[in-house]
Amino acid sequence: xxxxxxxxxxKSAKSIDFAAAPINQQLSKEEKIDLYRTIIGIRRFEERxxxxxxxxxxxxxxxxxxxxxAVATGIVSLMxxxxxxxxxxxxHGHALAVGMSMNECMAEMYGKYTGCSKxxxxxxxxFAPDKNYWGGHGIVAGQTPLGAGLAFALxxxxxxxxALAFLGDGAVNQGSFMETLNLASLWNIxxxxxxxxxxxxxxxxxxxxxxxxxxxxxxxxxxxxWEVCNGHDVYEVREVANRAMKRAREESKPFLLExxxxxxxxxxxxxxxxxxxxxxxxxEEYKRTKDPVNVIRQKLIDEGVMTEAEAKKIDQExxxxxxxxxxxxxxxxxxxxxxxxxxxxxxxxxDTEGKLKGTYFFND
Amino acid sequence: MALITYREAIKQALDEExxxxxxxxxxxxxxxxxxGAYKVTEGLxxxxxxxxxxxxxxSEAAFSGLAIGASxxxxxxxxxxxxxSFSYVAIDQLFNNASFCRYMSGGLMNIPIVVRxxxxxxxxxxATHSHTxxxxxxxxxxxxxxxxxxxxxxxxxxxxxxxxxDPVFVMENTLLYGEKWEVPEEEYIVExxxxxxxxxxxxxxxxxxxxxxxxxxxxxxTLEEKHGISVEVVDLRSIRPLDEETxxxxxxxxxxxxxxxxxxxxxxxxxxxxxxxxxxAFDYLDGPIHRVSSIDAPQIYAKPLEDWQIPNEERIIEGAxxxxx
Numbered sequence: 097x098x099x100x101x102x103x104x105x106x107k108s109a110k111s112i113d114f115a116a117a118p119i120n121q122q123l124s125k126e127e128k129i130d131l132y133r134t135i136i137g138i139r140r141f142e143e144r145x146x147x148x149x150x151x152x153x154x155x156x157x158x159x160x161x162x163x164x165x166a167v168a169t170g171i172v173s174l175m176x177x178x179x180x181x182x183x184x185x186x187x188h189g190h191a192l193a194v195g196m197s198m199n200e201c202m203a204e205m206y207g208k209y210t211g212c213s214k215x216x217x218x219x220x221x222x223f224a225p226d227k228n229y230w231g232g233h234g235i236v237a238g239q240t241p242l243g244a245g246l247a248f249a250l251x252x253x254x255x256x257x258x259a260l261a262f263l264g265d266g267a268v269n270q271g272s273f274m275e276t277l278n279l280a281s282l283w284n285i286x287x288x289x290x291x292x293x294x295x296x297x298x299x300x301x302x303x304x305x306x307x308x309x310x311x312x313x314x315x316x317x318x319x320x321x322w323e324v325c326n327g328h329d330v331y332e333v334r335e336v337a338n339r340a341m342k343r344a345r346e347e348s349k350p351f352l353l354e355x356x357x358x359x360x361x362x363x364x365x366x367x368x369x370x371x372x373x374x375x376x377x378x379x380e381e382y383k384r385t386k387d388p389v390n391v392i393r394q395k396l397i398d399e400g401v402m403t404e405a406e407a408k409k410i411d412q413e414x415x416x417x418x419x420x421x422x423x424x425x426x427x428x429x430x431x432x433x434x435x436x437x438x439x440x441x442x443x444x445x446x447d448t449e450g451k452l453k454g455t456y457f458f459n460d
Numbered sequence: 461m462a463l464i465t466y467r468e469a470i471k472q473a474l475d476e477e478x479x480x481x482x483x484x485x486x487x488x489x490x491x492x493x494x495x496g497a498y499k500v501t502e503g504l505x506x507x508x509x510x511x512x513x514x515x516x517x518x519s520e521a522a523f524s525g526l527a528i529g530a531s532x533x534x535x536x537x538x539x540x541x542x543x544x545s546f547s548y549v550a551i552d553q554l555f556n557n558a559s560f561c562r563y564m565s566g567g568l569m570n571i572p573i574v575v576r577x578x579x580x581x582x583x584x585x586x587a588t589h590s591h592t593x594x595x596x597x598x599x600x601x602x603x604x605x606x607x608x609x610x611x612x613x614x615x616x617x618x619x620x621x622x623x624x625x626d627p628v629f630v631m632e633n634t635l636l637y638g639e640k641w642e643v644p645e646e647e648y649i650v651e652x653x654x655x656x657x658x659x660x661x662x663x664x665x666x667x668x669x670x671x672x673x674x675x676x677x678x679x680x681x682t683l684e685e686k687h688g689i690s691v692e693v694v695d696l697r698s699i700r701p702l703d704e705e706t707x708x709x710x711x712x713x714x715x716x717x718x719x720x721x722x723x724x725x726x727x728x729x730x731x732x733x734x735x736x737x738x739x740x741a742f743d744y745l746d747g748p749i750h751r752v753s754s755i756d757a758p759q760i761y762a763k764p765l766e767d768w769q770i771p772n773e774e775r776i777i778e779g780a781x782x783x784x785x
Contacts, residue, residue: 182529213566223565230532231565238552241522245529252485252511252535259529272552275522282517439567440601442625454653454701457601458732460739 114331115395119174119338128401129410131173131330132392135165137414138189139389141198144418145188145205145219149365153426154205156218161189163360166388167292168193170333171260174341175228178257180246182230182239184264185220186292186359194227198421208428215431216439236297237263237270240289244280244350247287251348258286258344266297268311277352281318286344288337291354292327298363299373312354320350327357328386331395358382461644467637469611470500470576473618474538476647478504478512481536484622487514487523488540488577497542498578498637520546524553524575528561528627531573538622541577544631545591558627559602574621579607579631580671581722581759582770590759592722594669595729597629598700604652605629605699607670611641613697616650624652633671653701657710661692664716664783667707667733669696672720672771679776687777689784699729707733708741715746718783722770725753752779 114120123131142160149158161168164186172181172193183190191201196212204211205219212222222232230246233239243261250257267273268291280287291312297305308314315322321343325336333355340351360379362370371379396402402410437457438445444456464472477484490497492505492515505513516523520541527537541547547554554575561569581590597605604626608614614632621628658677661684668676673695680691692710696703711717717737719730734749755769768775 180533211566213564213568216566217564221564223568225532225565225568230529230569231561233557235552235556238525238557241525241553242529242532242557244522245526245531246533247529248526249530249533249535252483252530253533272521272525275517275519276525278517279519279522279526439563439565441604442562442567442570442572445567446625452653452701453651454698454703456653456701458702458736 114329114335115399117331117335119334120331125401128396131169132396132402132407133410133414134169134193135330135392136389136411137198137417138165138169138192140411140414140418141192141201141421142188144422145202146365148202148205148422154219155207156220157185157364157366158205158219159186159364160359160361161186163382163388164292164294164327164357165189166330166333166392167290167327167355167357168262170330171290171337174334174338175260176257176345178250178255179260179341180228180230180250180257181260181262182243182246183232183262184236184239184267185232185234186264187220187222187232190262191222191224191229191232194224194229196222196224196227196229198417199424202421203425203428206425206428207430208425209431209435210424210428214435214439237267237273239263240267240273241276241279243289244276244285244287247280247285248283251285256345258288258341260288260290262290262292264297265291265293265295265302265311266300266305268314269305277314277318277320280350281320284348285350286348288340288344288351288353290337291352292357293354294357294359296359296363296373298367299369301373312352315352320352322352322354324354324356327355328388328391330388330392358386461642463640464611464643465638465640466611466614467498467500469615469641469643470618470632471502471504473615473622474501475504475507477619477622478508483534483536484538485512485514485535486538486540487516487527489516489518489542491515491540496540498634500637501540520550521553524550525557527573528553528557528571531571532569536572536622538574538576541575543589544577544579544593545589547575547577547593548591555600559600563602570625571627572625573627574630575627576618576630577632578634580633580635581754582635582766584761584763584766586761587758592631594629594631594699595723595727598729603627603629604701605631606652606697607631607699608697609670609673609695610636611639612643613650613656615643616648617652617697620649620652628652631670636671650697652698653703654697655703655706656695656697657706658693658695659691661690661714663690663714664718664780665692665694665710665714666718666720666776666780667694667696667730668720669699669729670722672722675771675773676720676776679773679780682773682777683780687781689780691780704736704740707737711737711741712744715744716783717745717749718776718779719749719751720771720776720779722754724756725751726756728753747783750779750783752776
């Protein structure tokens with residue numbers, strides 16, 4: 097049984113050199129640069145998507161991950177063959193981190209046929225089962241029992257892996273999440289719930305939405321282990337998440353990991369009030385001291401892993417890749433109208449011999 | 461042929477499918493150690509153990525969502541709703557995730573789950589435990605729904621549902637659990653999307669599903685004996701997919717139609733059936749299409765009133781006579 101750990105996340109960050117942790121020590125130079133490449137890639141991709149959104153090229157909502165990039169990057173970098181991942185609607189970072197291409201992601205946001213879901217899902221619904229990535233889900237906390245289900249399947253099939261179910265701090269107050277915590281602990285399912293606590297559930301601060309602001313403490317109510325860490329330093333994320341993931345794989349136990357992070361933009365781009373429910377100074381302070389892109393870049397330069405020039409070159413490559421993805425999306429076609437009624441039923445899509453009986457679709 | 465109950469038929473289907481495919485498991489409230497709230501799963505836990513027959517806490521949203529996630533990786537869970545009414549607390553899981561994940565992933569994700577449990581009124585338990593949500597399920601492309609009216613169909617449809625690669629709801633009926641029908645000893649499947657003509661007739665067609673199909677069959681016999689009206693009874697069995705052809709062939713033969721279901725009338729299944737008939741067999745109709753549905757109010761508790769609220773033989777006969785007028 098976990099004992100509540102009251103030490104603040106920031107204090108622990110100062111006292112521990114996470115770069116020295118074995119899980120980070122074992123990284124090759126190229127692997128370290130890859131972490132930076134992924135983080136800066138997410139940043140540049142989303143900046144480009146924001147431009148597209150403001151130009152009216154992207155419809156619906158656009159929930160930007162900017163400021164939180166080190167969380168998905170760090171955790172995904174630890175994934176093994178039988179580890180699976182699922183998240184909510186702020187899903188671009190996780191998608192790119194698992195290796196989805198900027199082209200398929202940007203095209204999906206444009207609603208194009210070349211998108212990862214053929215333009216049927218949009219920004220909130222990216223999927224790549226071939227990369228163990230199960231979305232991209234639009235309803236707050238709705239993905240959390242699915243994450244437990246992925247872990248249940250691993251256990252059922254006797255596979256040594258874990259499932260990573262990401263959620264935001266707003267999702268912790270949904271009933272489905274609390275039900276799922278109980279089920280996961282009761283059944284010893286190897287799932288890690290990762291609360292990306294950016295401090296705001298849309299425009300409502302943590303203080304105004306959660307009676308117990310230490311969200312990880314909720315695990316105690318379900319006899320589940322938990323830990324809190326910072327999300328701006330990819331080394332710290334890796335060190336803490338690695339322990340949870342190892343334990344899940346080896347002991348088939350769930351874990352609640354609360355990662356303190358920050359989003360620079362509004363809840364979605366449509367959230368015009370985001371500088372009213374928090375101060376500009378608060379945002380600037382985080383950017384100045386904890387920006388995940390700057391933090392990893394500086395660390396790698398200080399470590400002598402890469403030079404300033406190399407960092408700039410990678411940055412430029414990612415800018416170019418993002419720009420190219422927008423061009424790709426722009427030039428891609430929409431799906432033909434006949435695609436509206438495909439991918440609804442697996443049995444219909446795969447009924448190559450026309451054996452199915454009855455009517456499946458009811459248009460006149 | 462063995463004479464077995466509807467309950468036993470479902471149990472046999474579950475038992476056989478659990479044995480056939482190691483990925484099939486059943487989970488729900490009281491399904492294992494308690495042997496099922498309605499004893500549908502009686503003996504399965506003792507026979508197949510903890511891995512395959514799983515008791516859940518009272519958390520419909522969590523175990524529905526868990527089943528969906530597990531199915532993505534190849535497990536084929538059958539989840540029991542003690543009452544289909546309880547699926548309402550899992551609506552986001554069932555009506556957003558189970559129904560739409562395949563679509564929103566551009567066909568990359570499959571959800572081979574079965575959601576089963578009783579969906580009926582007439583049991584004197586009030587409005588919260590008496591829902592018949594087959595119309596609601598059918599309104600969600602991506603979901604399938606069947607309503608077996610007898611033991612033979614219950615077993616055959618359940619097996620088809622479990623082997624189906626899409627999410628299928630199987631709407632059972634507590635009032636049928638103890639009723640007996642003849643069921644073959646050898647294995648069989650009842651395909652989704654195939655209606656059953658329960659009785660042939662010449663003067664009018666009754667289209668129905670679930671327990672109402674059995675009531676309609678009874679009423680048809682009375683109509684024939686007492687009123688000299690020859691009634692054809694079509695049991696839909698499957699709501700989505702729907703066997704339009706069998707409905708339309710019958711309507712074209714008789715020219716008169718009565719639709720009978722336990723749903724409330726507004727946007728019930730029969731509203732759609734009625735539309736299809738007028739669109740595709742308009743010229744064959746000799747009069748307006750009539751309906752007998754549950755009386756349009758929340759389910760009443762008082763037994764004699766509830767027995768009148770849901771379709772019964774008397775109301776079906778009344779409806780049939782109107783249809784013939």
